[in-house]
């Protein structure tokens with residue numbers, strides 16, 4: 481389950497931020513998960529519970545924001561919604577679409593105390 485490794489590095493990033501910014505507790509973690517990133521939000525939630533124990537984020541609420549896939553179609557010269565990686569452009573049916581959003585997982589916001 482690659483979500484475990486992802487969640488571990490996520491918690492490490494937050495701990496690092498805590499050291500830099502000087503907060504000791506996190507109340508809410510808002511996490512963006514891209515629809516095209518092959519990351520299962522439920523698995524992340526499960527792993528987070530386990531990884532958070534004894535860490536700065538212990539007891540924090542995890543809010544997951546699903547980010548829809550988006551791409552730039554070279555033929556249409558516009559941003560189009562993307563349902564799957566390497567999928568066709570919904571406007572022109574072409575395959576010259578570069579994914580611009582929806583592939584990554586990142587911390588959008590932290591509520592700290």
Ligand SMILES: [Zn+2]
Pocket residue numbers: 553554555556557560569570571572573574
């Ligand atoms: Zn197109």
